[in-house]
Amino acid sequence: MSESENKKGISFTSNSEVSAEAKLKIEKLVNVKRERLSRLVENFNSGKYIAQ
Amino acid sequence: MLSYKVIESQEGSLFIVTSNKDNLYGLDFFTKDIEEQDFDNDFLQENIVELAIAKFSKNESVQIRRVVEACHKIFLDVIKGRFSDKIIYMSIDCNSAKCNLIEKLIYKNGNPDLVHLKVENIVGQTFYFIFNEQESSSIEVINAITDYFAKEYNIKLSFS
Numbered sequence: 001m002s003e004s005e006n007k008k009g010i011s012f013t014s015n016s017e018v019s020a021e022a023k024l025k026i027e028k029l030v031n032v033k034r035e036r037l038s039r040l041v042e043n044f045n046s047g048k049y050i051a052q
Numbered sequence: 053m054l055s056y057k058v059i060e061s062q063e064g065s066l067f068i069v070t071s072n073k074d075n076l077y078g079l080d081f082f083t084k085d086i087e088e089q090d091f092d093n094d095f096l097q098e099n100i101v102e103l104a105i106a107k108f109s110k111n112e113s114v115q116i117r118r119v120v121e122a123c124h125k126i127f128l129d130v131i132k133g134r135f136s137d138k139i140i141y142m143s144i145d146c147n148s149a150k151c152n153l154i155e156k157l158i159y160k161n162g163n164p165d166l167v168h169l170k171v172e173n174i175v176g177q178t179f180y181f182i183f184n185e186q187e188s189s190s191i192e193v194i195n196a197i198t199d200y201f202a203k204e205y206n207i208k209l210s211f212s
Contacts, residue, residue, distance in 0.1 A: 009161075009167060010168070010170075010190075011170050011171075013209070014171075014174060014208060014209050016207060018174065018207060021206075023175050026177060026205070027175065029143065029177075030143065032090075037106050049078070
């Protein structure tokens with residue numbers, strides 16, 4: 001375990017192995033994020049934000 | 053010079069970074085309903101605002117320095133405005149262009165109130181938490197995040 005902190009921010013990492021269950025949870029989270037991004041781009045391409 | 057406009061809604065604030073020619077990026081700061089939240093942690097559920105960054109223009113190439121400057125102004129607006137007492141959260145694919153953008157943003161930041169906390173490379177994702185230290189206690193945020201990763205993912209975080 002090492003430590004570093006400066007005025008810009010604080011960083012964490014993990015050296016422990018991630019379980020299959022945790023991987024699934026994070027992959028689900030990533031998929032939700034990608035869906036959100038797709039909707040954002042779709043809305044943009046449809047002109048939704050230009051009109052406002 | 054890049055500028056930006058903001059579209060406010062009940063759900064959050066969408067900032068659109070624009071050049072003279074085109075809309076370049078969308079920075080969507082939004083809150084989720086409790087049942088949709090990623091965080092099974094009372095403190096984080098109450099305080100997290102999620103950020104999604106989308107690149108809109110495929111046609112225009114802009115210097116990253118100019119994009120970083122615009123994004124930095126947006127972050128300061130957000131962290132001193134509507135979401136001043138909130139924690140801005142995003143998860144980004146490691147080593148991606150967006151990760152590069154956020155890293156440059158962190159490097160550029162000279163505002164002592166704006167604290168960046170990141171959890172690096174967990175299943176290919178880097179998790180960023182950005183907050184106003186005048187409004188949110190760093191210790192409380194750190195404790196909530198380390199506690200969340202331990203309970204939710206059985207991941208013990210250490211300073212890097």
